[in-house]
Amino acid sequence: MRFMKLKNNTVNILPMMKKYLFILFTIISSASIAQPEFKEVYKSLGINDRFSNMMNLRDYQYQNHDHAIAYFLLAEIYDQYMRETDPLVMLDVLTADYQELKTNYGLAKFKLDESQVRRDREYFGEIKITTTKRNVSLPDIVNEIDNRLKAAEVYSNDAINLHNSYYRCIEKYNQCLFKYREILKFNPNYKDMYLMVDDDLIADVQGIAVNFDSVMIYFDSYKISCSKMPHLIKVNQYHLNPIITYRLEGLVDADFTLPVVELWDFKSWAESFLKNVDNDIVPIRKGMVDVDNRLDQQIGKLKNEDIYGDNLSVFKPEDKFLNLIGKYDYSSIVKDLFE
Numbered sequence: 001m002r003f004m005k006l007k008n009n010t011v012n013i014l015p016m017m018k019k020y021l022f023i024l025f026t027i028i029s030s031a032s033i034a035q036p037e038f039k040e041v042y043k044s045l046g047i048n049d050r051f052s053n054m055m056n057l058r059d060y061q062y063q064n065h066d067h068a069i070a071y072f073l074l075a076e077i078y079d080q081y082m083r084e085t086d087p088l089v090m091l092d093v094l095t096a097d098y099q100e101l102k103t104n105y106g107l108a109k110f111k112l113d114e115s116q117v118r119r120d121r122e123y124f125g126e127i128k129i130t131t132t133k134r135n136v137s138l139p140d141i142v143n144e145i146d147n148r149l150k151a152a153e154v155y156s157n158d159a160i161n162l163h164n165s166y167y168r169c170i171e172k173y174n175q176c177l178f179k180y181r182e183i184l185k186f187n188p189n190y191k192d193m194y195l196m197v198d199d200d201l202i203a204d205v206q207g208i209a210v211n212f213d214s215v216m217i218y219f220d221s222y223k224i225s226c227s228k229m230p231h232l233i234k235v236n237q238y239h240l241n242p243i244i245t246y247r248l249e250g251l252v253d254a255d256f257t258l259p260v261v262e263l264w265d266f267k268s269w270a271e272s273f274l275k276n277v278d279n280d281i282v283p284i285r286k287g288m289v290d291v292d293n294r295l296d297q298q299i300g301k302l303k304n305e306d307i308y309g310d311n312l313s314v315f316k317p318e319d320k321f322l323n324l325i326g327k328y329d330y331s332s333i334v335k336d337l338f339e
Helices: 002-045 050-063 068-084 091-111 114-124 138-186 190-195 199-227 245-250 266-305 319-328 333-338
Strands: 237-241 260-264
Touching (some): 002 068, 050 068, 068 138, 091 138, 114 138, 138 260, 190 266, 190 319
């Protein structure tokens, strides 16, 4: 009975043993062919286009989750894609490439060990030796990955600054341009604009000056970011064009992708306008009230004192004041009335 029981147990265990041996053999076989399989993938990298290389590496990565070199090489490809993407129009793509780069370099660090370093040393390319060892070791590759991650982060931040500064320049410059056009629409000539100036118009002109200051600040930041990406865009300087009467209809949007960006000098125009308001328009308005009061006083004196005479000395506004009025309106009704 004991023999039969042992025999039965032995018979029951055999299928399990066979299954175990089959699984073990499969694992060993897979491990033994993994390295030759990657050799073929690596050889194809120099033959195929970059997209095909990326897809082949991702396919290999899917089947060999713990092989660090696949993550490392994928990160290199995403780094190349990131640096070739125009941040002005495809920032989302650039950001996605950067995230893929970070992920793959991070997984490469996580899965890398000394045995893989010894086995795959030739696949990592140029790695600076930072230790006292003769050959590239694990700390060297980890240090290289960290340096590349830092460089990629700097590049990504520069790309974001380039994108943001570019669109902020456009936004603030267009605010100047559109507000200026709006002012001209309701004030077709400078004479009307000065004579009809009110607090709202002054606030609009002051707003143009402030926005143009912002354009200059953002442009400096934009120019610095461009200098860090000369392979994508070259913007060196800007040129300010004065706003003068016969060129008003030629105001157009600025192209901030040109090597030298042509800008209308809204700041100088705003400063000149506000200066004329302070130096001329305010004194004219104040002087008109003062002259009107003095004329009222003289008229009242003549009426109340019954003064008559051919040589009567009458009040007359100063020629300087009348000329100041004529500077903005030669046929002024007020000027004629005073005279």
